[in-house]
Amino acid sequence: MMKKLTTSLVCCLLSGSLFAQQAPTDSTIIKQFFDMSLDKGQSYQWLRELTKNVGGRLAGSANAAKAVQWGKALLEQQGADKVFLQDVMVPHWERGAKEQAYILNGKQKIVVPLLALGGSIATPKKGIQAEVIEVKNFQELRALGKEKCEGKIIFFNRPMDATKINTFEAYGGAGDQRRSGANEASKLGAIGCIIRSLSSTLNDYPHTGSMVYATGVPLIPAGAISTNAAELLSKTLKENPKTQFFFKQNCQTFDDAPSHNVVAELKGSEKPEEIIVVGGHLDSWDVAEGAHDDGTGIVQSIEVLRLFKTLGIKPKRTIRVVLFMNEENGNRGGIKYAELAKQNGEKHVFALESDNGGFTPRGFGLQGASAETLAKVQGFKPLLSPYGLHEIEKGGGGVDIGPLAPQGTVLVGFKPDSQRYFEYHHAANDVFENVNQRELEMGAASMASLIYLLDKYL
Ligand SMILES: [Zn+2]
Structure with a gap:
């Protein structure tokens, strides 16, 4: 009995000291992401700009071009190391009169x-x-x-x-x-x-x-x-x-039109050649403001960059925010992005997409991860579950990041609660007013936290 007690005491002390070295730092940083996003977040105000000043933005439309300029300027303001556009030809379809x-x-x-x-x-x-x-x-x-x-x-x-x-x-x-x-x-x-x-x-x-x-x-x-x-x-x-x-x-249907993906980079300090993507799609259907689909994913991804910059966190790997074009009716932006990555010999280790609405975060779905990687990511649960992120499972990904799969990239889908998404999806009521500010901000902080952990431990 005594022996057993001593052993468990030693174990306890040992794990306690490990805890003292690592976990508080990580949990403190994750708390900072959430504090900063909820108390001084920018994503909600950016979503207002995108939905109200730009509005519906189907690929090939004048509004989609306006959204590209908006995204580029905003990413430049966040102090990214590099912001650039990728040319992509997109389908051009117009609804015409009601x-x-x-x-x-x-x-x-x-x-x-x-x-x-x-x-x-x-x-x-x-x-x-x-x-x-x-x-x-x-x-x-x-x-x-x-x-x-x-x-x-x-x-x-x-x-x-x-x-x-x-x-x-x-x-x-x-x-x-x-x-x-x-x-x-x-x-x-x-x-x-x-x-x-x-x-x-x-x-x-x-x-x-x-x-x-x-x-x-x-x-x-x-x-x-x-x-x-x-x-x-x-x-x-x-x-x-x-x-x-x-x-x-x-x-x-008109001839294909020129458009762009918008890309911003935070250069890695140790392994800059390894890239982690975080993104969503900039285009939306024409009939709504494209708030949940996918304005929320766009502003959350930009907020991830802002959180890293504001908190002075320097990632080991290069983090790329990608605002993809044309997810809704062609996925040409996602295809072009993967094509260029291959052409340029880039190594994409992870790609995280938020395109399931800006609702209360539940977790993440992983696609293409080895059993070992999945287990490692599931090992983050104690750090993430205080924020309601309980589901870290196989499956998920996203349409825009999908074409990266053949390059061995692990695809990660952000998973918010799904009960209300299809009340708004692709309809005229997908507007700013139907996005909850705290839910949106919790999502941005969740994404930043996972990226921070992936970069540090994988
Ligand atoms: Zn979408």
Whole structure:
């Protein structure tokens, strides 16, 4: 008993002395990140500037160009060692005049909110009016065959699965309707495609998002109606299967346009050739201010740089803040960034992306990490959990940083709480007012803390 006690006492003293050498320093620095971000943070005010002064900023638009200049100037003000632009050609699609849509039940006409999907063609000038075939998935559609679908509007009405705790899983499970619903409908002779918005609640906002036409299939226009409108259309169709739908879209695709990624560097003191990226995407859909998607990721990434500079923390490796262009409808910025990294022989060890909204931080997801690296990062939990960062798991990453994966870069996705994201995602209510200041600032400090630990211990 005595012996045992002595051993545990020695262990205790030993680990206690280790603790005295390392942990307080790290925990003090992490506390400073949070104190500074919450008490004297800049991210909220920057988000106001980006959302209110620039606004919606689809790649290829004048607003996207304005956002590039805003980001570059702001990063220069933070005292980065180097700020530069990377040229990238991006798709250029414009919505044009506001869409019109209504349900026609006999003589009754019910106007509903609709948004063209990004990349869709316009309807003919007079719009499209036809009977509606409602389906839940492609299998159900194919079973109907050409005879039932020819000349009709196909209505994809499969909701996001409400039972998924992580709403991104539910989003993933419903996404095929938006991405390729028009192609599947067109193969069976349909003349138009409408989808139930990919939103987790019943609301009146149509949620746009990108779709891509398949080659060799006639192009038909595709739009999204709000979840409430989808419920109403479904109910009306049950009462009257001859119900018709009308919609008119005025969108157009132009030639690719020149644009930029914005990059800022904090040069490493010991291993400057090893790079850690932190970023988000600067573009957003045209119909909203792009606050949660992804203004929050942009200002949090810039705040990481400011926190390091303000607290005088000199990283061993080079930290790069990257404001990627064109995540929403092409990912050309992410692809170009990885292409240039390879061309220039750069070594990217980690890339952290914030593109899941500016909500309460929960943790991080790692992709491409060895078991050893994952275990090391999970070893940071005692330092991070006082701030609510409990989830450090496999999986995650981000669209913009994805193309770095083949270069052996470990991809890290910042994981905030996901319950409210799909109320705002790609819709007109994704505005500054729907971002909570403290939640946003907690996210910036969380990201700074992880980068600090990754740089120091890996
Ligand atoms: Zn996004």
